[in-house]
Amino acid sequence: MKREINVSPWNHITTTSKINNYSLDNYFTILIEKDGEYFFIVEEEQKIFDVSQMPNYIKEDWIKYNKKELSLSLINEQIKKFNEYRDFNQFEGFNSTPSLTDEELGLLYSLRRDLILKGLVS
Numbered sequence: 001m002k003r004e005i006n007v008s009p010w011n012h013i014t015t016t017s018k019i020n021n022y023s024l025d026n027y028f029t030i031l032i033e034k035d036g037e038y039f040f041i042v043e044e045e046q047k048i049f050d051v052s053q054m055p056n057y058i059k060e061d062w063i064k065y066n067k068k069e070l071s072l073s074l075i076n077e078q079i080k081k082f083n084e085y086r087d088f089n090q091f092e093g094f095n096s097t098p099s100l101t102d103e104e105l106g107l108l109y110s111l112r113r114d115l116i117l118k119g120l121v122s
Helices: 045-052 057-065 071-090 100-119
Strands: 013-018 026-034 038-043
Touching: 013 071, 013 100, 026 045, 026 071, 038 045, 038 057, 045 057, 071 100
Parallel strands: none
Antiparallel strands: 013 026, 026 038
């Protein structure tokens, strides 16, 4: 059974994971969007799935207090991870589809460009 990340009414854009070397917990970094505003949340995997099952008003409060401003370094890290995943699968000859579509990867590149331009203007 595949578990889904549900952050509605926010839109879930991407998810990457990283193991914490000290606790050995798996932490997710999820990129979310609502009304053209993008944020990210870093949280332990099980907590993300627990919150996904809760009513929307609880998810809204949880997101409100846990979301962080998007940064250029986070976008670069996401792009790097997804490109490595895609390259590895092509090199090894896997027939699995990447977890990120070309449209979603294009969105990450677009967000990166917007953050760079925003930094130049500010």
